[in-house]
Amino acid sequence: NAGVTQTPKFRVLKTGQSMTLLCAQDMNHEYMYWYRQDPGMGLRLIHYSVGEGTTAKGEVPDGYNVSRLKKQNFLLGLESAAPSQTSVYFCASSYIGSTYYNEQFFGPGTRLTVL
Amino acid sequence: AQSVTQLGSHVSVSEGALVLLRCNYSSSVPPYLFWYVQYPNQGLQLLLKYTTGATLVKGINGFEAEFKKSETSFHLTKPSAHMSDAAEYFCAVRGADTDKLIFGTGTRLQVFP
Numbered sequence: 001n002a003g004v005t006q007t008p009k010f011r012v013l014k015t016g017q018s019m020t021l022l023c024a025q026d027m028n029h030e031y032m033y034w035y036r037q038d039p040g041m042g043l044r045l046i047h048y049s050v051g052e053g054t055t056a057k058g059e060v061p062d063g064y065n066v067s068r069l070k071k072q073n074f075l076l077g078l079e080s081a082a083p084s085q086t087s088v089y090f091c092a093s094s095y096i097g098s099t100y101y102n103e104q105f106f107g108p109g110t111r112l113t114v115l
Numbered sequence: 116a117q118s119v120t121q122l123g124s125h126v127s128v129s130e131g132a133l134v135l136l137r138c139n140y141s142s143s144v145p146p147y148l149f150w151y152v153q154y155p156n157q158g159l160q161l162l163l164k165y166t167t168g169a170t171l172v173k174g175i176n177g178f179e180a181e182f183k184k185s186e187t188s189f190h191l192t193k194p195s196a197h198m199s200d201a202a203e204y205f206c207a208v209r210g211a212d213t214d215k216l217i218f219g220t221g222t223r224l225q226v227f228p
Contacts, residue, residue, distance in 0.1 A: 042220040106158035
């Protein structure tokens with residue numbers, strides 16, 4: 001099992017450019033999440049999905065869009081990148097079971113710089 | 116609303132010394148609590164979790180944490196620090212909205228020889 005993978009690992013954008021970050025998981029998890037990590041602020045939830053075809057806003061959704069067309073994939077889009085979106089982005093997934101604790105499994109991260 | 120507070124954004128210890136990383140939580144429901152570790156340039160990895168039952172929870176790499184309801188705490192400890200323990204540690208609580216985890220701001224652990 002590869003677990004949770006993220007593509008790309010690094011990216012540099014110019015202000016106003018767009019891009020899509022891809023998250024894939026092979027654990028058949030129902031829930032998937034996108035976080036951003038900034039120094040001193042911990043992890044902040046951007047958007048999440050509780051199943052194929054469904055998405056919901058998290059704590060900091062502005063400037064981002066997401067799609068979950070397939071259960072195993074969760075895409076994060078930046079339509080018009082801004083320097084404030086310079087961050088490390090993490091994808092995570094979790095399973096639903098009879099004992100649901102929401103233990104999340106994380107990908108390795110994507111480091112994005114917006115100039 | 117659920118929240119976690121991690122006291123101390125940086126903790127430094129000598130190799131072989133006790134590691135104590137503090138986490139206090141606020142929860143309106145019985146909490147599910149987690150400690151994650153993030154090594155440099157990597158994602159987060161689960162160290163341990165408290166759900167129900169025994170209040171002393173053992174995790175990987177010799178870490179353990181004790182759930183103390185009266186103190187609303189879930190501090191992480193390790194008796195003897197190793198250089199490889201240098202990392203950032205995050206405490207998290209499952210929210211009342213059970214779809215989400217609420218993370219603390221993290222504590223960076225430095226280990227000196």
